[in-house]
C-alpha cells in the first residue's frame with residue numbers, strides 16, 4: 001500500500017500510510033491506540049475507502065478479487081458473529097459463498113482446536129474461542145495472504161503459544177502474514193519484521209533483529225519510537 005490517507009470527519013486516521021508486507025515472514029504491526037492500524041487493514045480489505053493512495057493484495061485491489069477468501073484471509077473483529085449460529089454453520093455459510101468445499105470446514109475446525117465445540121452456538125463462546133473461530137474463517141480459503149488484527153486478545157497462554165506457532169508455520173509456507181498487536185513481548189517472540197505506526201503513518205519498518213540490536217527489546221524500541229506519537233495517556237497530560 002502506498003500513500004494511504006483517510007479522515008473520519010475532522011479526525012485524520014491515515015496520513016500517508018505506506019508499506020509492503022513480504023511473504024515468508026511474520027510481520028508485526030504495532031503502534032499506539034488510534035495510530036491507524038485497523039483502518040489500514042480495513043482499507044486493504046475494501047471495507048473503508050481511502051481519500052488518497054492505494055492498497056493491493058497480490059497485485060490487485062481487494063474489490064476486484066474473485067472469491068476473495070481464497071486470496072486473503074482476515075480477522076478484524078472476533079465478535080462479528082451471528083450468535084445463534086454454530087461455529088460449524090458459520091464456516092459452512094462462509095464456505096458456500098466462496099465455492100469452498102465442505103470438507104475444508106472440518107479441516108480448519110480441527111486446525112484451530114474447535115472440532116469438539118463446533119456444534120455449539122458461537123454466541124456462547126469465550127473470547128479466546130471466538131478468536132480461534134476467526135482464525136479458522138481466515139484460513140478457510142487457504143489464502144496466500146493473512147491479515148490479523150489483535151488475534152491474541154482474550155487468548156489464554158496455551159492459546160497464545162498455539163497461535164504463535166501456527167502463524168510462524170503459515171509464514172514458513174511462504175504466505176504473507178501481517179499481525180497487529182499491542183503485546184510487545186508476543187510480537188518479539190513471533191515476528192521477523194516489524195512495522196511501527198504512529199498518527200496514520202509508518203514511523204519504523206525494520207527487521208526485528210535490527211530493532212533489538214539498537215534498542216535491546218521491542219518494548220524499548222516501541223516506547224522510544226512512539227514517544228511523541230501518543231495522543232492520549234492514562235492519567236492526563238504527559
Ligand SMILES: Nc1ncnc2c1ncn2[C@@H]1O[C@H](COP(=O)(O)OP(=O)(O)OP(=O)(O)O)[C@@H](O)[C@H]1O
Nearest residue numbers: 008011012013031032033034035036037038039040
Ligand atoms: N468509523 C470511524 N469513525 C470515526 N473515526 C474513526 C473510525 N474508525 C477509526 N476512526 C478514528 O481513526 C483513528 C485511527 O483508528 P484505528 O482504529 O485505525 O487505530 P488503531 O491503530 O487500530 O487503534 P487501536 O490500537 O486502539 O485498535 C482513531 O482516531 C479513530 O478514532
